[in-house]
Amino acid sequence: MSTQLLVVDDLHTTFRTAAGLVAAVGGVSFDLATNETVGIVGESGSGKTVLARTIMGLQPRSNVEVRGSVLLDGHQVVGASEREMRERWATDVSMVFQDPMTSLNPVMRIGRQIDETLRVRLGMDKRAARARAIELLAMVGMPSAEHRYRAYPTQLSGGMRQRVVIATALACSPKLLIADEPTTGLDVTIQAQILNLLDDLKEQLHMSVILITHDLGVVATRTSRIIVMYAGRIVEMGATRDVFFRHRMPYTRALLESSPKVSNPSHTRLRVIPGRPPNLSTLTSGCAFAPRCSSASERCHQERPSLEPAEEPGHVFACWHPLAATELHEAPR
Numbered sequence: 001m002s003t004q005l006l007v008v009d010d011l012h013t014t015f016r017t018a019a020g021l022v023a024a025v026g027g028v029s030f031d032l033a034t035n036e037t038v039g040i041v042g043e044s045g046s047g048k049t050v051l052a053r054t055i056m057g058l059q060p061r062s063n064v065e066v067r068g069s070v071l072l073d074g075h076q077v078v079g080a081s082e083r084e085m086r087e088r089w090a091t092d093v094s095m096v097f098q099d100p101m102t103s104l105n106p107v108m109r110i111g112r113q114i115d116e117t118l119r120v121r122l123g124m125d126k127r128a129a130r131a132r133a134i135e136l137l138a139m140v141g142m143p144s145a146e147h148r149y150r151a152y153p154t155q156l157s158g159g160m161r162q163r164v165v166i167a168t169a170l171a172c173s174p175k176l177l178i179a180d181e182p183t184t185g186l187d188v189t190i191q192a193q194i195l196n197l198l199d200d201l202k203e204q205l206h207m208s209v210i211l212i213t214h215d216l217g218v219v220a221t222r223t224s225r226i227i228v229m230y231a232g233r234i235v236e237m238g239a240t241r242d243v244f245f246r247h248r249m250p251y252t253r254a255l256l257e258s259s260p261k262v263s264n265p266s267h268t269r270l271r272v273i274p275g276r277p278p279n280l281s282t283l284t285s286g287c288a289f290a291p292r293c294s295s296a297s298e299r300c301h302q303e304r305p306s307l308e309p310a311e312e313p314g315h316v317f318a319c320w321h322p323l324a325a326t327e328l329h330e331a332p333r
Contacts, residue, residue, distance in 0.1 A: 005175055005208050006032035011068035013054045020281045024050040026232040037209040039219030039226045045277045047232035048212045052178045056095055057085035073175055090121045094174040098181040100161035104153040110164045111149035117171045136167040141197055159190035173205055180212045195222060216259050228252050231278050231288035238315030248310055248322035251289045295321045
């Protein structure tokens with residue numbers, strides 16, 4: 001029996017817009033084992049969220065074309081109807097969205113919102129759903145869970161709202177949890193609490209996790225593998241240590257160098273990646289990172305590199321002029 005919970009093969013998600021076709025995801029392939037945590041990193045607009053929503057089967061039903069394959073626990077997601085996906089949501093796969101305030105109904109008590117998932121998906125009666133909702137709130141570290149059960153989202157802090165969203169996502173014990181920027185807008189102390197909570201719950205519930213972020217420091221010690229995305233494509237992928245310390249793609253190096261390091265003196269200016277992310281509706285046949293890359297050659301502007309294996313098992317990168325494998329002295333924190 002295969003231990004691969006998720007297998008994504010040559011996945012394309014293209015939107016039809018007034019400006020033309022936008023290839024938000026352009027040929028992504030990877031897999032995820034049972035009880036594994038994989039990080040997906042990249043700048044805003046690199047396709048991380050669209051990839052996650054495509055895996056969830058949450059893309060719009062019009063003006064979008066999805067090609068390729070997404071096998072979730074043996075079930076095909078691409079081409080599945082909304083009714084078929086409803087059988088998968090919450091029990092097979094669930095998602096923690098970026099902004100908890102837009103994920104929660106501001107005029108509905110949080111307890112009722114968790115209850116709804118339990119009653120619809122698991123068929124619980126009102127009393128059992130209430131008891132389970134309070135148990136879930138306590139599980140995610142909500143103080144005074146029974147009291148907070150009757151609170152409205154606007155009565156909670158950002159960290160508490162995020163805990164409610166996580167509790168809702170975990171209500172039916174999903175096999176796969178996709179956490180899309182779960183710490184956005186939270187202060188560093190609350191960020192650490194939320195990330196530690198996700199680690200603990202992963203072990204308790206024996207689930208797999210996809211952690212999406214633009215901050216490599218978030219995934220440094222919490223993932224077994226890292227996928228680096230740029231312009232809708234994977235540009236580097238490998239074991240977390242290999243991506244941090246033996247990366248070959250200049251874009252990965254640029255992301256690392258733009259992250260703060262504890263060894264730097266106070267008020268040290270962060271390095272930035274020059275230029276702007278590409279317009280996905282006007283991508284050329286060359287490497288999408290070439291206009292921002294100091295190592296780019298004429299070939300880079302004319303021909304897109306494919307993923308090639310590095311020396312380390314499972315480590316691949318897409319670059320015509322890869323960096324020499326090197327040991328960095330410190331990872332960002």
